[in-house]
Amino acid sequence: MSRLVFLVAFFLAAPAFAHHSAIAEYDLEKPIKVNGTVTRIEWTNPHIWFYVDVKNPDGTVTNWGFSGAPPGVLQRRGISRSSMKPGDQVVVQGFRAKDGSSNGSGDTVTFPDGRRVFTAMEGLGQQR
Amino acid sequence: MVTKRVVALLFVALAGVVSAQGPSKSTAIPRAADGKPDFSGIWDNPKPRTARGPATVFDRTKFPPFKPGGEAFYEPRTGDPRHDEPRAFCMPSGFPSAFLGPYPVQMIQNAKTLVMITEFMRVTRIIPLDGRPHQADIEPTYYGDPVGKWEGDTLVIDTTHFKRWSLDDYYYTNSKEYRMHSDAFHTVERLTRVDAGTIKYDFTVDDPKIFTKPWTENWEFKLHPEWEKTGLYEMVCNENNRCPGGQCVKQ
Numbered sequence: 001m002s003r004l005v006f007l008v009a010f011f012l013a014a015p016a017f018a019h020h021s022a023i024a025e026y027d028l029e030k031p032i033k034v035n036g037t038v039t040r041i042e043w044t045n046p047h048i049w050f051y052v053d054v055k056n057p058d059g060t061v062t063n064w065g066f067s068g069a070p071p072g073v074l075q076r077r078g079i080s081r082s083s084m085k086p087g088d089q090v091v092v093q094g095f096r097a098k099d100g101s102s103n104g105s106g107d108t109v110t111f112p113d114g115r116r117v118f119t120a121m122e123g124l125g126q127q128r
Numbered sequence: 129m130v131t132k133r134v135v136a137l138l139f140v141a142l143a144g145v146v147s148a149q150g151p152s153k154s155t156a157i158p159r160a161a162d163g164k165p166d167f168s169g170i171w172d173n174p175k176p177r178t179a180r181g182p183a184t185v186f187d188r189t190k191f192p193p194f195k196p197g198g199e200a201f202y203e204p205r206t207g208d209p210r211h212d213e214p215r216a217f218c219m220p221s222g223f224p225s226a227f228l229g230p231y232p233v234q235m236i237q238n239a240k241t242l243v244m245i246t247e248f249m250r251v252t253r254i255i256p257l258d259g260r261p262h263q264a265d266i267e268p269t270y271y272g273d274p275v276g277k278w279e280g281d282t283l284v285i286d287t288t289h290f291k292r293w294s295l296d297d298y299y300y301t302n303s304k305e306y307r308m309h310s311d312a313f314h315t316v317e318r319l320t321r322v323d324a325g326t327i328k329y330d331f332t333v334d335d336p337k338i339f340t341k342p343w344t345e346n347w348e349f350k351l352h353p354e355w356e357k358t359g360l361y362e363m364v365c366n367e368n369n370r371c372p373g374g375q376c377v378k379q
Contacts, residue, residue, distance in 0.1 A: 044368035045363045045364050045367045045368065046363065046365045046369070070361070072360070072361025073230070073361075076355075076358075076361075121230075122183065
């Protein structure tokens with residue numbers, strides 16, 4: 001069974017947990033950060049999905065699925081569908097799916113040139 | 129003579145104070161042809177004045193005591209997405225939770241009707257403004273039966289006949305705390321456009337099966353004229369519904 005070694009993740013300053021998710025929820029105790037190649041993008045409602053091939057230490061590859069905000073929310077943030085393409089090398093930060101699958105919230109995507117896009121659904125922040 | 133000079137000086141001083149506060153916010157509010165305040169425009173979601181985060185939930189410090197049996201307000205997860213997260217498969221969000229998420233709200237008003245639409249799943253409320261009574265003997269619905277009437281410049285929207293559903297999205301903060309209003313849920317919204325950019329939005333929750341008395345949140349809508357260019361974006365939830373019928377599928 002392949003095991004992924006997670007890079008040390010830091011908690012993002014901005015409230016970044018998913019407002020709601022298509023699979024279940026994401027575990028805020030399990031931040032993740034993966035590095036890989038974008039293979040597929042579904043720029044659709046209710047959430048965008050993008051998939052990243054991540055090389056494991058043992059040489060195998062796991063295809064991770066990440067969900068983000070709806071396209072309209074991203075558009076309003078200045079992020080269009082042309083922001084990311086299959087083949088892009090990216091670092092994705094978010095939180096792992098509660099069911100333990102290779103899925104996560106795709107909250108921040110960083111490109112090799114340092115460009116960063118904030119693809120998260122905005123959560124409740126400090127509202128209590 | 130002295131009195132007139134003092135008054136004149138006071139006016140000058142006051143003008144100085146006012147102008148020292150910077151450009152004054154326009155207090156003139158748009159009015160419809162019938163003289164009523166016009167709420168039309170694209171606003172952000174309602175938020176507390178002092179804590180304008182992306183999404184809004186009810187402030188628990190304002191909750192009145194529960195009636196016996198009112199603990200049903202808090203409902204644990206069952207593991208079934210049809211209960212735990214119906215929006216995961218594009219079921220309604222309920223009221224007012226659908227309007228409290230981080231999405232714009234468009235209001236379109238004419239003399240007879242106010243239409244309130246949130247970008248979130250294009251949930252739409254169509255509110256008659258003629259002061260009619262509630263319908264009788266109708267089925268409860270996710271968004272209830274709203275009726276509106278004017279009290280001076282304040283629009284009062286009274287809504288009843290709700291299905292039992294979640295009140296807000298507090299479970300994203302604490303997954304042990306679903307807040308399910310009962311089917312006796314009754315809301316009163318009071319909208320007053322206090323200046324060109326702000327609607328004062330007092331939201332009263334009255335759920336006599338759960339709480340011993342009603343309580344009110346004092347929220348605000350803020351106008352975003354810059355959103356008029358693109359309007360509300362379309363959001364067809366079923367476009368990529370990953371949990372059709374409540375059965376979530378993996379990639």
